[in-house]
Amino acid sequence: MIIRLDLESDTPIYTQLVQQIVEGIASGRLQPGEPLPSVRTLAGDLGINLHTVNKAYQLLKQDGYIQIHRQKGVVVQPQGMPDLTPQYLKKLEGDLRPIIAESIARSMKKNKLIELVEKLHAELSVN
Amino acid sequence: MIIRLDLESDTPIYTQLVQQIVEGIASGRLQPGEPLPSVRTLAGDLGINLHTVNKAYQLLKQDGYIQIHRQKGVVVQPQGMPDLTPQYLKKLEGDLRPIIAESIARSMKKNKLIELVEKLHAELSVN
DNA sequence: GCATCTGTTATATTATAACTATAACAAGTA
DNA sequence: TACTTGTTATAGTTATAATATAACAGATGC
Known part of the structure; x- marks a missing residue:
C-alpha cells in the first residue's frame, strides 16, 4: 500500500498514517487479515x-x-471492524459540527454540501 | 453571545473560540455588523x-x-461573508475525507451519514 | 544454540505549539 | 487628560511531536 x-502539513505524521490506513481499509485496498x-x-x-509508526499502530x-501479535506482526482486523459505538457517533458529530457550520457561514447550499459528501463517499468506498 | x-479538550482554546463564533454567524445569532x-x-x-482571544480574532x-478597526473594536463582517473560494473547497474536502473514510470503515451506511449531516445542518442553520 | 526479526519499553534531546504574564505603544474617544 | 482600542514585544511554562539510541522478551529459521 x-x-x-x-x-x-500541520497534521502530525502519526495522524496522517492513521488516516491513510483507515482510508485503505474503507476502500478495501487493505483486506481483513492482511499484514502491515x-x-x-x-x-x-x-x-x-519507528516510534512515530508505533504511535499510529497503537x-x-x-x-x-488492527491486531498486533507480539512477535508475528501487525494485521488488519481479520473479522468485524469496529462498531458504530455511541462514543464514535458522538465524536463524529463533534468533528462534523464545525465543518458544517463553516460551510453555512460561507453560504454554501445544503445540496452542494450533500453532493460533496456523496462524491467523497463514492471515491472512498469499495468499488 | x-x-x-x-x-x-485537546482542541486549542483559540480554535474553540473561532469555531463557536463561526457557529454564531452561521446560526444568525451573530448578525453582520454586530460588535464583538x-x-x-x-x-x-x-x-x-488576551493573546489567546487575539489569535482567534486574527x-x-x-x-x-470579522473586521477589526484599530480603535473602534471588532465587528462581524457587515456585508458579504467570505465566499466559496477554491482554497476553501479544497480545505473542506481535506477535512471531510478522513471523517467519511472512518465512517465507511465502521460500516456506517451512506444514508445514515447523510442523515446526520442533514440533522446537524438543520441544527446549525438559521431558523 | 544462535542469529534474526517482532513489538515493547526506557531515556534523552530537539523543535514547535499553546498559553500565560507583563509591559508598552499608537490612535481614537469621552 | 484619562481611558479604551488593537497591536507589538519579550519572556516563561507546559505539552506535544518527532527523533535518536539502546535494550528487552518472545518467536522463527537455520
Missing part, C-alpha cells in the same frame, strides 16, 4: 522514526482497526 | 489570556468573518 506523507509492514520497515521506507489497535 | 470553553467584545473583555470574561479576520 502506497502511503504519502506531507512533512510540511513492521514498525521498523515502514519507518525505514517512509524515512521517519492508535489503530486501540480503535480496533 | 454565550461561549463555553472546554479547557480539558474587546480582546481584553472577552479574555476577562472567559478567564483566559484568524477570523484573515478568513473574512
